[in-house]
Amino acid sequence: MKPVPLLFAAALVVYGVARRKRIGRGEWVLGGIVFVAAVLYGTEVVHPPSLQHLIKDAGTHLGKWTYLLVGALAFLETGAFVGLIAPGEFTILVGGVVAGQGTIDLFALIAIVWACAVAGDMTSYYMGRRLGRGFMERHGPRVKITHERLEQVEGFFDRHGGKAILIGRFVGLVRAIAPFLAGSSKMPLRQFIPYDVVGAGLWGTTFVLLGYIFWQSFDKVANYAEKGALALGIVISLAFGIYTAVKWLRVESNRDNAVRWIEGQPLLRPLLPLARRVKAPLVFAWNRLTPGRLGLELTTLFMTGGIGLFVFFGYWHIFQTRTTTVGDQRAMKIAQDLNDGTLVAISKVVTTLGALPVTGSVAIAIALGLLARLRVAEALAVASGMALTVWAVHWAKDAVDRPRPDHPLVSSMDQSYPSGHSAYAIIYIVAAIVIGRMYPSWKGRAGLVGAAIALVALIGATRIYLRAHYFSDVIGGYGLACGIFSLTGIVALVVTHLRQNEAAT
Template structure:
């Protein structure tokens, strides 16, 4: 836990010095035409409210910073609208996925209900960054605009800071009973389910396999979080870890030892990285753009997250190992790396094997590689069982998350092609 405190001690001074400025700038950008469509200002303001509940920010300064940014962003939008008008949207809107129909809806609302458009509209995604700009186009009187702008900016900032603040209070209460990591996983699960529902309601792109992937994604995240929390709290799993570590040495045999050392070498992060680079080069040669991005991002983010967790948790390895290993223990880099690579390999090349029996053997072979390499780490007594479970579950989480993202991108791309 001292490493978490060390990281926080490095971050907190930066937040203390620049946090309010950052919130103000983000709130300003989200209220600015076009840019506001891609800046997640509302989400960041909610998170800042959550941090205020945990004494990282002062809630009053936070509200002032967010309000100032929101009001300033609206003012920029108004000035741009008055100066450049509709041609500005026509010329640059396509780069920010701004549809003409959204522009027309906001303009009609502005023409008939100025106050509603500027105050209530601030709480709606596409009108938030567009309404002030259109107010400038239709030449809403400046005094009238600035009045509604101030009311809307303050109302928006206070509301979303308080949402984060209240959520932070609830989080504290629940976390005392369930544990911080478990509670975080539950919250992440709710967000994933909500995101799935929103996307599928609009696009209808998800099938049964995607629902299964989402369930596996959530479950793997829970298992990963549970392993970390139980280890840090010295729960039952740690006693099981010790029992396995003490008894695994009883089955050590010279020939089996050599086999397991070879297997563990095949699954080392260095060796798996070589396999990864080889597959990456193959995909680039074949001009598989999406597949290469999918492979690179999933493997990279997965491995980086594993190293970060290792550093933060700082768990020691078993005392007596058959081979010498350095570095921290949880999650297992071998289990994580092989899970990521072989699941990605299985997914990317599954259609290359046409014969059903061979395809089944191909899938079983990849899964067995993950399990055998992972077991070799337990056999050699260089990892605890919970390290392996955490590594595999983290790998599955990243793979299923990337799979859902990749499938969504493909579905959106196909939909665009059909609409052309």
């Protein structure tokens, strides 16, 4: 006898009885099939094939095509509402399992899932802006988007606002149509993108890693399951109990009753002061995900920092097995084809703008300007961000120990990854953003940030053109600096907000 399948069959019966008025004929048929299968397996009447062998065979047959399959379904889930019929988590889990077998690269898979999920959301967003809610009402029933389900998602949007895009990534129904509704409701693109990129990154990374870790630990999991199947069933029951408790505690009167009951228990009463102390920072962090200038800025910084650090460590991971990438080779070939004495002379001048003496001076000037305006937290964010970037660049160079390209056109010292000039040049973008914040009424701040981005890109291009760095060195330097400055910016925003609240009270 196998207790877990029998426990599952019993839970299925309880669920069916509890929701008998809401379950359709098709669900009853499917539930009946699953119930019979669970009973037959639990009583050992039938013996299904080995799950481990099935997974291993799937990984062998899919191979590199896993990238295409997982990426396409991650895109189509929201880009074509496929998620309403077949949620994408399963496919992404399978991709993580294949990565765990060593057939494909883990970092490359996460990057593909992340990019394709965002691309699908953007497609759905623009469809929503162009077609509107009426299109969904007319054609939604074809893909199981009924009027009731549409109202359910809209109610979720009304309650949670912008963070519905982020946390909705983990709710199947919301994830499938939230980008379309965001577009049809005319949510500004600058608000939609940060929430969406952060949500897609967390969602994709979570399920890829779950699949990867599952396969890496498959033997142990299978062994524990065989030895303690009843314990596994108890864990599942506890998880269901926790879900039910959370749902019950959402009602304010239930929470009040729970607090009164705890106050009457001598052993549990000391936990209440601790819970109240922890509640304030948790509520603050949760509320910061809501729309508004602070929430949007924090989410944007999380997006920028997350992408930057992912790119930086992703390249680091690649260099564990190879010296150069295809992009490096192509960039060097283009630089060689464009080799010209005049361009070399110009590049040598431009590249000095990314040197530490120049960029460090810019950081000091910006920090002093902020201090003069009594914006201490932001000044410390700029200064500490620059200092940490300098330290991190030298630390990473020693840790990765990647050799420089052959025959550089300028003198170059130490190792190649990441590019220090590229990392330090991010201070120009930081300076443009700071100036824009100090003069919020200035209409040219978008142009200033755009010009700073162009300058940073130009400095990076000169490092490749002068054969001082590879393409991946430059991109890795950008990612590292963006991650560090985003982290210091997050700290500055939170500290400033807390100080303003204290002053107001």
